[in-house]
Amino acid sequence: MHSLAPQPGIYASLAELIEMRHRVREVPLFSTPGRRSPLIGLHHSKLRGRGVDFDQVRVYQAGDDVRNIDWRVTARTQEPHTKLFHEERERPIFVLVEQSRQLFFGSSLMFKSVLAAQAAAFIGWAALGHNDRIGGLVFSDSEHHEIKPRRSKQSLLQLLNRLVRANTALHTEIQPNRDAFALALRRTREVLRPGSLVAVLCDERTLNDNAERQLALLARHIDLLLLPIADPLDRAMPAAGLLRFDQRGALLELDTHAAELRRTYRDRGEERGARWQRLAQKLRVPLLPLSTQYELVDQLRDHLAVQRQDIAP
Template identity: 75%
Template sequence: MHDQPSQPGVRISLGELIEMRHRVREVQLFSTPAQRSPLIGLHHSKLRGRGVDFDQVRAYQAGDDVRSIDWRVTARTQEPHTKLFHEERERPIYILVEQSARLFFGSGLVFKSVLAAQAAGLIGWAALGHNDRIGGLVFGDLEQHEIKPRRSKQSLLQLLNRLVRANQALSGNAGGNRDSLALALRRAREVLRPGSLVVLICDERTLGDNSEQQLQLLARHIDLLLLPLSDPLDHALPAAGLLRFAEQGAQLELDSHDADLRQAYRSLGQARQARWLRLAQKLGVPLLALSTQTEMIEQLREHLNAQRPRKTQ
């Protein structure tokens, strides 16, 4: 596939995603020892399962956890031995990012597909700078492309390159698998070990019953960060007269001056937002909803400031 010339806000280029590394310092996504970020709770202290790596075996001492006894060494030496572990210094961060036809749209600063790519790039560079293993899965209407998590710039560049190729192949023709998110989440459950962090960047409208169920299963052992994307036109229909829509040969006409129609449309948008909020609260995970209306880093800063505990007087 030939690299299309970048159309600002409509298409993303690899150069733009590489440049995103210079913007990491503008928003504290992951903590430093001197400054606790709201996401540090996700980052190392809230690992589910055994969030540690095996280190060595030594003779059992009073007070050791009996669950850590190494029965093989104990049987061989006839003396109780226990396994020692040390905390992981890095963790796999797996970015699930959507590039489907439903994202190839925007009435704000950028298309939703571009916003998704920008967010994935920023989080990828932040994770790499935090010494984590980075990988992910780019999913769309028909295909998904996976990059296994590794602690290397090459791994991140592979993910970003896949993202750009998927982005530049997008057109306004919808189609393919409507449950592509559920399939992507199922794949994440198959390959990721407990204590990993999944960052989900997808259209707000992508969430369905199957994908919600997959997220609940994933959240039992994996930490989650949810970034649903929307456009102002997802939530409110302007009073612009007769609107014509076409998809796969089907035509639809709507009279946007109809107040009842606009109210029903607004209610659907509010219901989608409420569903994400309920899900995030139920799973106890951060929700950083992004809109094409405002600059991305500005929105992330606002989210993180809102999550930071306020000092009491």
């Protein structure tokens, strides 16, 4: 493990992740009394009855879901009545966060690994403030560490400590592991019970066929929130002339002024984003892509504004 002092934007610090607790009021990621998050209920139609508790029966009003009509009360009173539900409290929320070599890069405000750490902390503090149980799994190229979901600040701090340790251990000589993401997803399926919510924070480029299969299996019994992380250079190659790369004896030379090369590079980057879009639509789960180009809270606020527009009548 490299004993480098935390450098803002390059490495995350525990103080920075703890400080994130003051930002959760700015974005209602989860519903609170009087404020309903547009993320809640977006994909519960196929999982009816999971994640909600019965609240009361009242007279049917225009716009109510006819599937919730209470026929016994309706027959007894000769007036349509509908059942109301509220969100289940103390829901297990699990943050699956990547801290691999491929995240150890950034060309804008911060490295992708730092943005992932910030987002994990934000979700953790939001979940704790919502009275939910919070836990997670931090995975790298060579190992993973699990924190069992509990409704306690100690559990979240344990997760953040583990996250910082993985983050500050990152360096450019780590041997990459293409299967790390799929293995982490498989482990998540093994440890979580149905009805949990998993926030997936990973490099946009880490999605492959194996990982996609694991996400589809996970989505059968677990609610997902997908937050793939990208950098502007993942989508557009800089016009920097002739570049030479040397890694473990392998040499690569690129002419970044070549139009065909730049177009191919851009198309592959756009296809990665499109693949995440198709997967989210297929699984009917929210997709909130993040970029190192912007501040985390601003991005989350913008995403939720779009979600509200999408579900507005």
